[in-house]
Amino acid sequence: MRATCRPQNVCKSCGYTWHPRGHSLSPRCPRCGGTRVHIAGGGIALIIAILVCWGICTGGRRKTDEAGKKMAPATAVPATAATTAQAQFHVDETVYAEKPIKLRSEPSSKSAQIARIGRGVRLHVIERRSSWIKVRTPEGEVGFVNTSLVSVDAP
Numbered sequence: 001m002r003a004t005c006r007p008q009n010v011c012k013s014c015g016y017t018w019h020p021r022g023h024s025l026s027p028r029c030p031r032c033g034g035t036r037v038h039i040a041g042g043g044i045a046l047i048i049a050i051l052v053c054w055g056i057c058t059g060g061r062r063k064t065d066e067a068g069k070k071m072a073p074a075t076a077v078p079a080t081a082a083t084t085a086q087a088q089f090h091v092d093e094t095v096y097a098e099k100p101i102k103l104r105s106e107p108s109s110k111s112a113q114i115a116r117i118g119r120g121v122r123l124h125v126i127e128r129r130s131s132w133i134k135v136r137t138p139e140g141e142v143g144f145v146n147t148s149l150v151s152v153d154a155p
Contacts, residue, residue, distance in 0.1 A: 012036035089133050093125045095150040103143035107132030114143040120155050 008017045013034035103115040107129045127134035132144045
């Protein structure tokens with residue numbers, strides 16, 4: 001049998017090989033009519049299919065930000081003024097929305113949206129939970145925003 005990427009049927013009685021046609025593999029040899037048929041070949045295609053599926057399931061998915069835009073895969077980023085500034089939000093501090101953002105009911109991008117906050121809106125920090133802060137808007141609404149979407153400086 002020659003090397004192939006497609007699976008082939010092989011008759012164990014006469015050694016005849018053929019490519020299966022249709023949705024099911026043929027249980028009978030077209031040459032001798034024998035029923036001792038097995039599938040051979042297709043190993044390379046199977047390995048490639050497994051690797052592609054594994055890549056999609058583990059790292060091929062891309063994350064999206066709060067606005068639904070695709071983000072680049074996570075990579076190590078050296079600490080800069082922008083990344084260290086996120087860790088400096090304190091309770092009773094005033095922060096500003098850097099762009100239009102969603103006020104969330106819980107510290108998660110999948111939680112319910114309470115309100116939309118426009119760019120430059122002043123927010124009062126009530127509580128901090130890792131990369132999320134609980135804030136109060138000028139209208140009195142209370143909810144969570146991600147620290148990456150706000151800054152201590154007015155835009």
